[in-house]
Amino acid sequence: MDYETLKKNARHRRRAGKALTYCLLTVWALVVLFPFYWMVLTSVKSYGAYNSEWIPQLYTLEPTLENYVQAFTTVPLAGYFINTVIFALATTALMLLVTIPAAFAFARLQFRGRDVVFTLFLSLMMIPSELVVITNYVTITDLDLRNSFPGLILPSVASVFYIYLLKENFAQIPDELYYAAKVDGTSDLKYLLKVMIPICKPTIITITILKIIECWNSYVWPRLITDDQAYYLVSNGIQEIRENGFGRENTPAMMAAVVAVCLPLVILFLIFRRKIMAGVARGGVKG
Amino acid sequence: MEQNNRKAWLYLLPAMLFLGVFLVYPLIDVCVYSLEEGYNFASQTYWGLGLYNYAYVLRDPYFLQALKNTFILVIITVPVSTGLALLISLGLSSIRRLQELYQTIYFLPYVTNTLAVGLVFMILFKQTPYTDGLVNQVLSWFGAGPIDFIDGPYWAKMLVLCVYTVWVVMPFKILILTGALASVDRTYYNAAKVDGTPGWRIFTRITLPMISPTVFYLVITGFIGAFKAYSDVVALFGTDLNAAGMNTIVGYIYDMLYGTSGGYPSYASAAAIVLFAIVLTITCVNLLVSKKHVHY
Numbered sequence: 001m002d003y004e005t006l007k008k009n010a011r012h013r014r015r016a017g018k019a020l021t022y023c024l025l026t027v028w029a030l031v032v033l034f035p036f037y038w039m040v041l042t043s044v045k046s047y048g049a050y051n052s053e054w055i056p057q058l059y060t061l062e063p064t065l066e067n068y069v070q071a072f073t074t075v076p077l078a079g080y081f082i083n084t085v086i087f088a089l090a091t092t093a094l095m096l097l098v099t100i101p102a103a104f105a106f107a108r109l110q111f112r113g114r115d116v117v118f119t120l121f122l123s124l125m126m127i128p129s130e131l132v133v134i135t136n137y138v139t140i141t142d143l144d145l146r147n148s149f150p151g152l153i154l155p156s157v158a159s160v161f162y163i164y165l166l167k168e169n170f171a172q173i174p175d176e177l178y179y180a181a182k183v184d185g186t187s188d189l190k191y192l193l194k195v196m197i198p199i200c201k202p203t204i205i206t207i208t209i210l211k212i213i214e215c216w217n218s219y220v221w222p223r224l225i226t227d228d229q230a231y232y233l234v235s236n237g238i239q240e241i242r243e244n245g246f247g248r249e250n251t252p253a254m255m256a257a258v259v260a261v262c263l264p265l266v267i268l269f270l271i272f273r274r275k276i277m278a279g280v281a282r283g284g285v286k287g
Numbered sequence: 288m289e290q291n292n293r294k295a296w297l298y299l300l301p302a303m304l305f306l307g308v309f310l311v312y313p314l315i316d317v318c319v320y321s322l323e324e325g326y327n328f329a330s331q332t333y334w335g336l337g338l339y340n341y342a343y344v345l346r347d348p349y350f351l352q353a354l355k356n357t358f359i360l361v362i363i364t365v366p367v368s369t370g371l372a373l374l375i376s377l378g379l380s381s382i383r384r385l386q387e388l389y390q391t392i393y394f395l396p397y398v399t400n401t402l403a404v405g406l407v408f409m410i411l412f413k414q415t416p417y418t419d420g421l422v423n424q425v426l427s428w429f430g431a432g433p434i435d436f437i438d439g440p441y442w443a444k445m446l447v448l449c450v451y452t453v454w455v456v457m458p459f460k461i462l463i464l465t466g467a468l469a470s471v472d473r474t475y476y477n478a479a480k481v482d483g484t485p486g487w488r489i490f491t492r493i494t495l496p497m498i499s500p501t502v503f504y505l506v507i508t509g510f511i512g513a514f515k516a517y518s519d520v521v522a523l524f525g526t527d528l529n530a531a532g533m534n535t536i537v538g539y540i541y542d543m544l545y546g547t548s549g550g551y552p553s554y555a556s557a558a559a560i561v562l563f564a565i566v567l568t569i570t571c572v573n574l575l576v577s578k579k580h581v582h583y
Contacts, residue, residue: 021378029392035407056421102302111295131559135313158305217400219518224545238402258403269398281466
């Protein structure tokens with residue numbers, strides 16, 4: 001066997017390996033995408049066509065939008081959407097109002113006991129939400145805040161992880177900037193608003209998006225605290241539809257609702273893809 | 288300094304208020320609840336302190352069922368999803384063309400509503416009077432009979448749950464592992480190439496040791512996440528999980544608190560603390576094991 005054959009063999013083997021890799025990756029991509037395809041496909045099949053298919057068809061030649069009309073008319077889906085948008089925006093805004101000053105204090109201000117308090121904060125990250133949800137449920141019920149936006153929003157506001165993330169970012173801003181601002185007589189608050197927040201805008205955008213995703217998908221707390229349809233969020237709406245919407249058998253309408261619920265986040269993801277993935281990679285957890 | 292002190296606390300005040308009321312106070316309170324025997328939600332009275340709630344929960348057949356379900360789910364999905372994610376990440380980091388497209392696709396399940404996609408899985412697996420469902424259709428090509436995966440035998444339901452759970456947790460694992468693989472110093476690989484080291488040996492001797500802290504991190508978070516399984520189970524089997532025999536520990540906690548079988552915050556608290564104890568124990572065991580096998 002001469003050198004040329006050896007080289008050729010090695011090249012063939014490498015090419016075969018590459019092909020195998022692409023095969024594997026494509027198979028998994030199909031596994032990931034298939035449920036989405038099926039959801040969209042089913043949502044455009046008409047009720048009659050869907051139910052007459054004993055063998056499910058992989059495509060449809062007569063797409064229809066009637067299921068979407070039905071999803072928004074028989075079930076107050078639009079109401080669930082508005083509720084979720086209010087909930088997500090209010091929670092995220094409050095979260096920023098709470099997180100930014102706290103991160104600023106930890107990163108920039110000198111005060112007695114700072115390191116101890118910060119360590120205590122970090123240790124709070126270990127507390128599972130399942131442990132505190134019981135008392136929160138009782139607290140909110142006692143305050144008579146069930147079936148109200150404050151009851152939904154308040155317990156979801158604070159997040160130690162985002163304080164930590166932002167504090168790390170704030171701490172990277174060189175001290176010289178702060179001293180220069182101090183010499184110019186800039187107040188701490190003005191320094192935070194005019195210097196730190198603009199510099200750390202990427203991180204702030206990241207935590208905003210992550211929080212919105214978390215809110216959009218939250219299910220457990222809203223389910224505990226609301227039993228009035230007027231305050232349902234999309235997740236609860238989906239569950240409600242599953243249990244007794246559309247007469248249970250109307251799968252295409254159900255899928256239309258599911259597509260409508262998934263679409264906003266998929267769009268948000270495609271726009272902010274890099275930011276979201278980078279943010280999650282830095283220690284995000286499924287909300 | 289004195290003024291700075293006061294100002295700093297002022298900045299921290301909102302965060303401390305929220306965390307205090309909704310995180311620290313509940314943590315203490317849940318321990319108290321779990322010890323109050325015979326607590327009545329309406330009159331807010333109880334008749335004694337003790338471990339009765341724990342004894343009740345640990346003897347409750349529903350809790351034992353939930354415990355069993357959760358353990359099976361954890362033992363199957365954590366190794367499967369970690370191994371699969373490792374395989375896919377290795378493939379992903381070895382290609383250049385289309386890498387970003389694949390990465391984007393793989394991450395998609397992370398941003399979608401667990402309940403919504405769970406419904407799609409239910410429809411794919413469910414048997415109805417009108418159709419056997421797509422999965423059964425595929426099974427029939429191989430001569431396997433139609434199985435009702437949603438209301439049928441226990442193992443079938445568990446299988447669907449495991450498949451869905453793996454599908455849901457893969458994006459996070461792939462993302463983290465791809466990052467870890469990309470950060471391995473190329474010099475090691477080049478040195479191995481010079482020595483003519485075979486591929487599998489490169490993997491076991493260089494890649495795996497270098498990313499072992501990440502793998503270990505994923506195993507721990509995987510354990511914790513799987514122990515808290517709940518909303519994906521609801522998506523597949525509905526809210527009455529006890530009737531379906533598919534309840535999980537977290538599901539049991541919520542059922543005790545709320546719903547048709549609810550109104551027992553003491554039992555819920557005891558179950559929550561049992562869950563916390565299990566998660567803590569497993570994390571500690573993992574930490575001890577990793578001391579021996581993880582190379583930093």
